[in-house]
């Protein structure tokens with residue numbers, strides 16, 4: 059899909075980090091942008107930034123784990139922007155700790171945003187895109203954690219493996235239906251964003267006590283993402299992936315080698331090693 063100017067891009071989790079950078083990147087190539095986030099003040103900051111560049115914007119407070127809210131957002135995009143052309147299901151949160159120790163509530167919260175959030179985005183936007191028949195693209199933000207499982211991060215890793223499986227099914231189904239809609243699974247390494255403080259948007263009703271292991275892994279994530287790539291660099295890779303219809307978008311060369319090593323280790327019957335998070 060190389061013709062982006064004048065089309066509509068939808069971005070969830072646009073109040074911060076990669077989502078905010080995606081909204082700017084798509085606006086910069088002349089797209090109208092429909093942005094959503096659960097954190098209203100952050101969303102409206104992004105909206106103001108975009109408007110100051112002259113972009114045409116819709117900003118809606120949406121919890122992507124709520125199917126009805128995502129469907130209402132899609133209906134508004136259809137009414138006001140004649141439907142979406144590029145949809146970035148990007149909102150995500152992190153929780154970690156020991157698999158046998160963390161409350162199920164941690165898994166439910168993370169799966170609700172990282173897996174069901176993407177499913178809701180697909181179900182709310184893709185049928186209309188198929189019906190309109192225009193060229194389109196779905197970008198699901200997964201993670202290197204959708205390809206490599208790291209200890210102390212089961213809620214996040216499980217949600218990202220599930221989201222990658224979902225994304226691959228979607229891509230296969232759109233191809234067999236002959237729909238002119240491409241799919242990209244964005245699997246970034248470390249990006250300098252607010253992901254290590256995901257708890258800021260955790261609903262109070264789902265709150266759990268931290269454990270030494272969950273505090274440890276949050277600290278590691280904070281240190282690693284602080285050294286990560288600027289979000290704008292990851293967003294530029296996504297615009298290129300949409301234009302060139304690339305399915306898997308990694309953000310670092312090391313992960314290509316690590317994927318080959320992983321397959322060899324698995325085929326040897328071994329527990330795969332974990333590549334550096336960079």
Ligand SMILES: NC(=O)c1ccc[n+]([C@@H]2O[C@H](COP(=O)([O-])OP(=O)(O)OC[C@H]3O[C@@H](n4cnc5c(N)ncnc54)[C@H](O)[C@@H]3O)[C@@H](O)[C@H]2O)c1
Nearest residue numbers: 071073074075076096121122149150201248249251252253
């Ligand atoms: N930063 C990294 O190193 C990294 C690496 C791999 C993957 N990712 C993925 O990138 C995506 C974006 O995260 P980020 O790193 O930019 O973090 P971020 O915290 O800066 O941005 C995430 C945004 O999602 C929003 N959000 C959280 N829960 C939501 C919900 N229920 N509904 C709607 N919006 C919600 C937050 O308010 C925030 O604005 C996530 O899916 C994350 O898993 C990040």
